[in-house]
Amino acid sequence: MNSVDLAFLPALEQARLIRHREISPLELAELYLERIERLNPALGAYVTVMAEQALADAKAKTEHLASNPEDLPPLFGVTVSVKDLNPVEGVACAYGIKAACDRIAPQDDYIVSKLRQAGMIILGKTATSQLGSLPYTEPPGFPPARNPWNLDYTPGGSSGGGAAALAAGLCAISQGSDGGGSLRGPAFCCGLVGMKASRGRISFSPLGERLNGLAVNGPLGRTVADTAALLDVLSGYELGDPYWLPDPEPSFLAGLDAPPRPLRIGYTTRLDPIGEVDPVCRQAIYETVQQVEDLGHSAEEVTFPNLENLIEPFVVVWECVVAELGVPWIVLEKMNRWLYWRAWRINSGAYLRAVAQLQLVARQIVQFCHPYDVLILPVYMHPTIKVGEWKGLRSPKILDSVINWVAPCPPFNASGQPALAIPQGFAPSGVPIGVQLVGRPADEATLLALAAQLEQVGSWKHQRPAFATGAETTLP
Template sequence: MEDVFATNDALAVAELVRSRQIGAKELLDATLVRLREANDRLNAITDFYEGDLLERSIAAAGDGQFQGIPFVVKQLMADCAGAPTTVGSRFFAKEPVAAQDSAAVARMRRAGLVIVGRSNTSEFGLAPTTEPAFGGATVNPWRVDLSPGGSSGGSAAIVAARALAMAHATDGGGSIRIPASLCGLFGLKPSRGRISLAPIGETLAGAGAQLCVSISVRDSAALLDALAGGEPGDPYGAPEARGSFLDATRRAPGRLRVAFLRKPVGWDSMDPVLIAAVERTAKRLEALGHHVEEAAPDYDAAAAGTAFGTVMCANTLTNIQVRANGRVPGPRDLEPVTQLHAEQGSRISAHDYIRAVQVFHRTGRQLGAFFEGFDILLSPTIARTSLPLGTVRMDGSLETYEEGLAPMVAFTSVCNAAGVPAMSVPLEWTDDGLPIGMHFVARYGAEATLLSLAAQLEQAHPWRDRRPPG
């Protein structure tokens, strides 16, 4: 039972449980020990479920593909009945307590997952790092002076340490893909509307999505199968998939038309290390039979960034007010940048907000036109090679925060604005052994194309045995 997730992904361990080679209780008990040991080093899990909450998780787990697999849910965008969702904030540490599971969490349980706790996040997911004032910073298992990224850094750190094979993650501007890149994991952001966010309506004008970070492509694909689909009244719905996403990982992607970027749209230059990583990945794709050429989509990156800021600030204010249910945050209840977001949100007019949403929609159409000529857009996931702790600060001005934010979301956030699927794949490494995620984007609804390509790359250039030291 020791290090069962060191080489086995979640589907493989679930098969061991189904075939009774491992007992479900034995797996749970051993995993909880490993999780606590890893958490002492990483500070990745904010709450371990015990007593009644844990017993309810065990009882609620179905007999799906992930039967008996322990799992943690991020403290953002997903509610677990009987406990608060803190959104990484001191103000919401104890209330409100969720009356019921969110739709995605209910589906996780039906898939067989045993929810054993919640993973750390930046406050309201605003930072692409995981260093909340409430609960403290999560560190990267590859090097403890580095951040695992964010805002799904708690989940990524615990999976990178192989204490779990996969963990829940959410993505409003890159928060699945950024930590996947920095932790050497696979991370897929689904299309807008692919997984219901019920009971909430939409997040960030449709920019928000959820799934997981994982050590294997097929785990993410199988979880997408389990979570995909709408709930009555959902404001968005992705095109129905042809067959299962897991099946997509078992078939060749065919000859894809791949465009690659040497720098973010609207930027003048990029780190030569990242340019070289893109070029090597492009050559790997050519060797696999794909058509590859340099090309960039035509959209206004500055306008999209401004629109994102407008949507983010307005949503921060509204989410605080709705969740607070009449309570008013005190002077130390919110981090300074969160408070500044909320204050700026209070000054945004309906006209400003609608214009921002229109920019989202225009950007989506521009990317849609680009994907008439290409199947895939390749770039690095982030525009830097590592993220030292303290780089993106939530305790200063908005200007300082935005300077740290910009390189982290230079490739990722446009996918959220446009609603298209995108993934980070751990294909490259720095000279000193740190992971560099490569970013792949596809047209709206084309998760199967991404997963098929990812599985092909995973087979040709496997990464699972590359683990953090210690």
């Protein structure tokens, strides 16, 4: 196996090789760090590379493996990236703000501790849009994150750095977060599997969650099984959490062993008031519908509830969070600065009315979805944009452009339902596209089982960007 094949090997396969002593955690860490050093300057995926810490951890795990070969967790020795919105003890956490690059995190975020407990090796912090507020990853003062399938295009945001790193073979698996599509969008842009888990599935301890349940941390994987395995790692209630769900039985990964029963599936290619999805993305939905019918499921076209009553309250909460974070407006980029000042016109009553309106719309969405096991929708309304494409626009126009692109994602942040982005082909520009699978509350298992079936009949898990496949070396 050459070095490129190993770098793109699924995380669970890498873990199997580690358990069987065919490769060591140290060899894997060295492989990825070499690729990061060579490819990241053009990609802008990592803002902080934790080379020294990663190598020390990998050496310790390699030594542990020699003396404790049994009872290893499923992802022991596998490398992972962490989004630069999640603190890692002793490492800068800048939130996409250049002036905060010297702010060292005093402790691990809860999910980072979960990654460590699972025996994973953290390679570094990946780029995010400033404050995680935008669907492209171009924070001022940092190189823009680029899409490894076509470097002229964005990998999405706000988990764009993690998606770019994973798609380019600069880690085995990635962690991200999703408050309005920030995991599903980058998965769509980069040809990955991205899960927005159900509300309460993954703890926000110890910092808490400011978005009234809209946001959730989650996994990005190259395969459905990898995504399920990382979801198992991240999931779990922490004492005092405001939302909680029981752990799945069996685990999400184990649940993939049995195919789902015949499912009732709804699909749509139109979301009002935005309109019809781009033809390329529409064709991806039709192809997915044909595949699920060939697999024995039933599919019917549906008319999704009009989103007009969701857009304004969602924006109100979004801009209020930008202002509430306490970041001085002077260090904010243009769009966040505009959102910050817009928030000052909103009093507490208007904010609470927005939250109540979101809850009302969420109830309508869940009730609409209830008759169906799964819905198939667009992830975004059109393929990914070029790096800097909206930079010269005035802020109100950027807001309109964002809304008209990401519209299929926020409804399920509002409703708390699980939603999974999976690849389904390519746009003419060479960048991936995909579709979104939405499930009933707390039913990630059905989404993952259906996605695993689709993965078997598709070819997307074998695709690699040309940018990331050069400089092969033969490994012993």
